Amino acid sequence: MDYDALRTNWGITAVSFGYLASAYNWTYAVLQIPIGVMLDRWGVRRIGRVATFLWSMASFASGLATGIYSFFAARLLLGVGEAPTFPANAKAVGYWFPERERSFATSINDAAAKFASAIGVPILGLLVIRFGWRWSFIFTGFISFLYFVLFCGV
Numbered sequence: 568m569d570y571d572a573l574r575t576n577w578g579i580t581a582v583s584f585g586y587l588a589s590a591y592n593w594t595y596a597v598l599q600i601p602i603g604v605m606l607d608r609w610g611v612r613r614i615g616r617v618a619t620f621l622w623s624m625a626s627f628a629s630g631l632a633t634g635i636y637s638f639f640a641a642r643l644l645l646g647v648g649e650a651p652t653f654p655a656n657a658k659a660v661g662y663w664f665p666e667r668e669r670s671f672a673t674s675i676n677d678a679a680a681k682f683a684s685a686i687g688v689p690i691l692g693l694l695v696i697r698f699g700w701r702w703s704f705i706f707t708g709f710i711s712f713l714y715f716v717l718f719c720g721v
Contacts, residue, residue, distance in 0.1 A: 572700045577635050590639050594646030602651045611659045614651050616719040622648030623715055626708030630701040 573579050573587070606614050625645035632638035656676050664672045691703040 572695075573635075573638075577638075579635055583635060587635070587639055587642060590642035591646040591649070594643050595650045596646075598647060598650035599654065603654050606651065606654055606658050611655045611662065615655050615659075616715070618648050618651040618655070619711060619715045619719055620648075623708050623711030624648075626704050626711055628708075630704030630708060 573584060579587070602614070621644060625641050625648050628641035628644065629638060632641055657673070660669050660672045660676065687707075691706065694703045694706055
């Protein structure tokens with residue numbers, strides 16, 4: 568997110584930008600425990616499918632936001648969609664890997680998350696420079712939705 572671009576587009580203040588930037592974290596943090604209960608009840612696959620769909624739609628919505636309120640709502644929804652990520656991955660490793668392979672599977676999962684940021688941030692930076700901030704969200708929405716279609720059984 569680029570403060571200058573949002574200030575130019577919507578006239579937001581630094582405080583408003585802080586709220587926008589942290590909105591994702593509010594829903595992400597608040598939902599950690601309820602998501603654990605939901606994973607226990609409905610399983611990794613079902614919750615993972617819903618979460619991936621919400622995550623991709625929230626990314627698209629961020630890029631298509633018409634103002635500060637719709638952008639804020641999209642950021643809140645992104646936190647909802649991403650909240651199951653770590654608990655679901657941990658549960659999946661527990662279910663799908665034998666005990667002696669779980670630490671390796673967890674380390675691969677964690678390394679992939681770091682690698683995605685390492686390659687994603689420069690790509691998104693180039694998109695922001697070349698096409699503007701909206702396209703960084705639309706791109707992540709597209710990649711997330713592609714993942715949803717390919718791996719979530721749609």
